[in-house]
Amino acid sequence: MSTATTDTTVGTASTGTATTAPADAADGTALLVLEDGRTSRGRAYGARGTTVGEIVFNTGMTGYQETLTDPSYHRQIVVMTAPHIGNTGVNDEDPESGRIWVSGYVVRDPARRFSSWRADRSLDAELAAQGVVGISDVDTRALTRHLRELGVMRAGIFSGDALYRDGVRRTTDDLVAEVRSAPQMEGAALAAEVSVDEAYTVEPLGEHAGSEPVATVVAVDLGIKAMTPYRLAERGVRVHVVPATTTIEEVEALEPDGVFFSNGPGDPGAATTEVELLRAVLDRRIPYFGICYGNQIFGRALGFGTYKLAYGHRGINQPVMDRTTGKVEVTAHNHGFAVDAPLDGEPVAPFDGGRFGRVRVSHVGLNDQVVEGLEALDLPAFSVQYHPEAAAGPHDASYLFDRFLDLMSTHRTRATSTTTEQES
The missing domain is CATH 3.40.50.880 (Class I glutamine amidotransferase (GATase) domain)
Known part of the structure; x- marks a missing residue:
């Protein structure tokens, strides 16, 4: 699979130049890294850390809570093609199971505040509470076109301390290597x-x-x-x-x-x-x-x-x-x-x-x-x-x-x- 160009400039992540961890780890930066080398820079959404899995896209305009809690998404990072996610928050009535199953979550524009009489809390807070690593401010349209052309593949989301190793900013090659070490979906009995x-x-x-x-x-x-x-x-x-x-x-x-x-x-x-x-x-x-x-x-x-x-x-x-x-x-x-x-x-x-x-x-x-x-x-x-x-x-x-x-x-x-x- 050929290496694609990046969506955004990833700065030191692509050059391997060391920066100090505390300054950048706390600024909310997150990186989405695909196994073909494509990277997208965004902001951390939900939990901070590392997650890897097969990256797929969902075209639903509604029902993000049902999507997140669908066990069929186990070991998958889900890209939402609808641009605005989180507007109706999260409630305790709509889940399809007892937990969120997606490995990671990619959105373009997360709601700054939720508005629904049924909502109990924000989507961001729910993702964080369940340890689901996500990324926002990503061009999900370009990302979806990429996956349509080349097919779904493994990917990883990295934010917070996961962007560093021993205080040194990890290189893109290092992050891609971690993504490629994740198991394939083919042959997986889940x-x-x-x-x-x-x-x-x-x-x-x-x-x-x-x-x-x-x-x-x-x-x-x-x-x-x-x-x-x-x-x-x-x-x-x-x-x-x-x-x-x-x-x-x-x-x-x-x-x-x-x-x-x-x-x-x-x-x-x-x-x-x-x-x-x-x-x-x-x-x-x-x-x-x-x-x-x-x-x-x-x-x-x-x-x-x-x-x-x-x-x-x-x-x-x-x-x-x-x-x-x-x-x-x-x-x-x-x-x-x-x-x-x-x-x-x-x-x-x-x-x-x-x-x-x-x-x-x-x-x-x-x-x-x-x-x-x-x-x-x-x-x-x-x-x-x-x-x-x-x-x-x-x-x-x-x-x-x-x-x-x-x-x-x-x-x-x-x-x-x-x-x-x-x-x-």
């Missing part, structure tokens, strides 16, 4: 790092609260967002959220009407345990629904490959066509990998000589023709690559949860009819 340690249950909510559940679902947490079990529970479903390490015997013990695999971080090509669990679910003909990482795991279970996108889909404005209805939906995305399956026809899934029967691509991205959904035709199973639960919106695809309920109901009816026929 679901177990973000999954719950202990199972928990979400009972039916809203108008269904206190009623007998209409169905029971086991949701395998590969990095699940809080809104997902909520979307099922508000439809009257009892949801058992279980760790990524759950076995098929433990799944069966919960007597589910359906199984769900969530979104999550990492390379689906490294998700061996998750793929084997899903194959066991499919063998038992338990209805299945997967979102995002769950779609990639489904693809792999069927025998298809996965591949890394150049810069991924991350935002809340991605057009997708549902091939079942012909409807075009505006959808929320957060994925850097995709399933490599044929867009046309109804081929037999290649795993184990066609063990799982026929499959078709049910949804396709209209920007780049990426597979955005899979449907098994001989099994009660389907998945989508995007996020129908989208807490920050849009909600065009929320009907998919109803489709899952219909699938479980139909399967249960057929199973009951078969049992009755056999007994008679």
Whole structure:
């Protein structure tokens, strides 16, 4: 990968000239360093220190709190393309999990003060409190164009004392070397790092609260967002959220009407345990629904490959066509990998000589023709690559949860009819 020119003048950081640490470390300077050598100078935002990870960009105009707390961003530095971030502060109602998961945060113009009746504190203060190193006053438009042209890569944010070693300003070469020593996203198995340690249950909510559940679902947490079990529970479903390490015997013990695999971080090509669990679910003909990482795991279970996108889909404005209805939906995305399956026809899934029967691509991205959904035709199973639960919106695809309920109901009816026929 060729070395690019810098966004800004980085002074002593690029020449290696020593300066005294106390004067510069306290002035709020921060450096964003990409593995190809590109550097951007800005101001520290959130915690001061060092962070490294894969740098990606998110095109959402709203929902920064949901983005920050999405476990799928584990080990990633997120660049926000929207220029003004932090205007509505942070509250305790909107997080998608119990903590911020991004490795670092890059913004152009942070809010000088937040203004929302729902806000409890500023975004800057929340980032600092959770130890998330960020940088502001960066030309995020130029940075995004760079990542679109060359693809996502590793990067680091350095501020405060992290800009110095033994009182001497670190050189750009030194910072780039640290960035390049960070692990790649390819081959990373990360679901177990973000999954719950202990199972928990979400009972039916809203108008269904206190009623007998209409169905029971086991949701395998590969990095699940809080809104997902909520979307099922508000439809009257009892949801058992279980760790990524759950076995098929433990799944069966919960007597589910359906199984769900969530979104999550990492390379689906490294998700061996998750793929084997899903194959066991499919063998038992338990209805299945997967979102995002769950779609990639489904693809792999069927025998298809996965591949890394150049810069991924991350935002809340991605057009997708549902091939079942012909409807075009505006959808929320957060994925850097995709399933490599044929867009046309109804081929037999290649795993184990066609063990799982026929499959078709049910949804396709209209920007780049990426597979955005899979449907098994001989099994009660389907998945989508995007996020129908989208807490920050849009909600065009929320009907998919109803489709899952219909699938479980139909399967249960057929199973009951078969049992009755056999007994008679």
